[in-house]
Amino acid sequence: MKKILFFLLLIIVSSLQCQEKLEREYRIKSTEAPNKALDFIDKLNLPKKVKWYIETSNDGKTFEAKTCFENHLFSVEFSEKGILIDVEMKTSFSKIEASVKEKITKTFKDRFDKYRIKKTQFQYRGLQKELTKLFVKYYNNTIEVDVFYEIVVKGKKDKNYELYEFLFDAKGDLVKSLKFAIPNSDNLQF
Amino acid sequence: MKTFCCFLLSFYCSNLLFAQSNFNTGFLPKIVVSKKLSNKNIWVNSLESRTFILDDNNEFSHSLVDISSIISIKTDFEQSFNFGYILRFRDDKTIHRIFQHYNFVSQLTSIKIAHRIAFEQFYQSKRQTIFRTRYRFTLEKPLSGERVDIKEFYLKLGNELLYDFTDLKIRITPYLGYQISKKDRIEFGLDYRLGEFIKNNTQNDLWFRTTWYISLN
Numbered sequence: 001m002k003k004i005l006f007f008l009l010l011i012i013v014s015s016l017q018c019q020e021k022l023e024r025e026y027r028i029k030s031t032e033a034p035n036k037a038l039d040f041i042d043k044l045n046l047p048k049k050v051k052w053y054i055e056t057s058n059d060g061k062t063f064e065a066k067t068c069f070e071n072h073l074f075s076v077e078f079s080e081k082g083i084l085i086d087v088e089m090k091t092s093f094s095k096i097e098a099s100v101k102e103k104i105t106k107t108f109k110d111r112f113d114k115y116r117i118k119k120t121q122f123q124y125r126g127l128q129k130e131l132t133k134l135f136v137k138y139y140n141n142t143i144e145v146d147v148f149y150e151i152v153v154k155g156k157k158d159k160n161y162e163l164y165e166f167l168f169d170a171k172g173d174l175v176k177s178l179k180f181a182i183p184n185s186d187n188l189q190f
Numbered sequence: 191m192k193t194f195c196c197f198l199l200s201f202y203c204s205n206l207l208f209a210q211s212n213f214n215t216g217f218l219p220k221i222v223v224s225k226k227l228s229n230k231n232i233w234v235n236s237l238e239s240r241t242f243i244l245d246d247n248n249e250f251s252h253s254l255v256d257i258s259s260i261i262s263i264k265t266d267f268e269q270s271f272n273f274g275y276i277l278r279f280r281d282d283k284t285i286h287r288i289f290q291h292y293n294f295v296s297q298l299t300s301i302k303i304a305h306r307i308a309f310e311q312f313y314q315s316k317r318q319t320i321f322r323t324r325y326r327f328t329l330e331k332p333l334s335g336e337r338v339d340i341k342e343f344y345l346k347l348g349n350e351l352l353y354d355f356t357d358l359k360i361r362i363t364p365y366l367g368y369q370i371s372k373k374d375r376i377e378f379g380l381d382y383r384l385g386e387f388i389k390n391n392t393q394n395d396l397w398f399r400t401t402w403y404i405s406l407n
Contacts, residue, residue: 024335024339024340025335025336025337025339026334026335026339026342027334027335053335073299090299118297154266154267154268156266160229160230161266161267161268162267163267182267183297183302183337183338184405185295185302185304186222186224186232186234186403186405187222187330187346187367187375187377187401187403188293188295188302188304188328188330188346189262189270189272189291189293189295189304189306190222190224190234190236190260190262190272190403
């Protein structure tokens, strides 16, 4: 019995540690998006064009509205029923608060022999009313939202380079990490 | 629409150049089969044929067959060094080519870009060895979403400069690609080649290319 429990624990821990990120994203017409999601985006009166996508990943199927606002790429994610999940803003790693950045950097240094940050996104979660404020003034400390940092890293471990996606909370504690499947680039080389 | 405009532009540019120069056109089908040997090494083999629809004598003719074998060594997933050999059968002649490539592929938000620097040595009996350098820039843009997923189309645009220490050649390659499955993809498009650039005896070739990439992993 103990052995079975041990193996079960081992499987759970290893699956939590680093799952493989499986994701597929494809463009759709705005009319295919849920009405609730469309209403939310319409009310924002965004100055630039909004592109709609469906994303299927380890977490299920979601709808995403992508646009450029205040020189940042924004991605607003909705559930299948059009309920707002989060808002992501592409930025640079240097924009993260110094103490948090230090903690995140330590995580990377502990995990990899060598690493390079490929992409940083601020992920905002909270009440719809609060998230709307992000599009009034794109960043304001008075907005009551939970901030997470989604970081894509190219990391070298045991002489092998892999691509990972990390999610850290506002304090810089690791929430989740996923390993990417390396995309095939044969057609660009041969 | 964008794809169509690119093709139209390529045709337009080439038509301007064909007016006062030698012009060949034909088919260039190619099959590329790759097999992962280890985490860092890939073995790539390809077969390519060249058939003229319209050659210098305005005739339909078979031109050549290329058989190649490459060992690709990845330094990481963005960079690799390729070492290869091409055996070319052209009429009754056999040409041996050895080459070394350095590749750098990077993924931007929705565009993938690739640089390739190459050195080639051509060996043929009773002829002096020819050395050639090449640089190629390629861009890949998915037509749906930010990445090319299965059963999705993409656009691939390439530009290559070839210099054999006597003259310069330029290649422009707009392709439309389709990811058939996780293991194979197919590309259709044009391969426009402008040769004898410096000698002012311009040679134009326009190939209709089809390439099928198969991964045996």
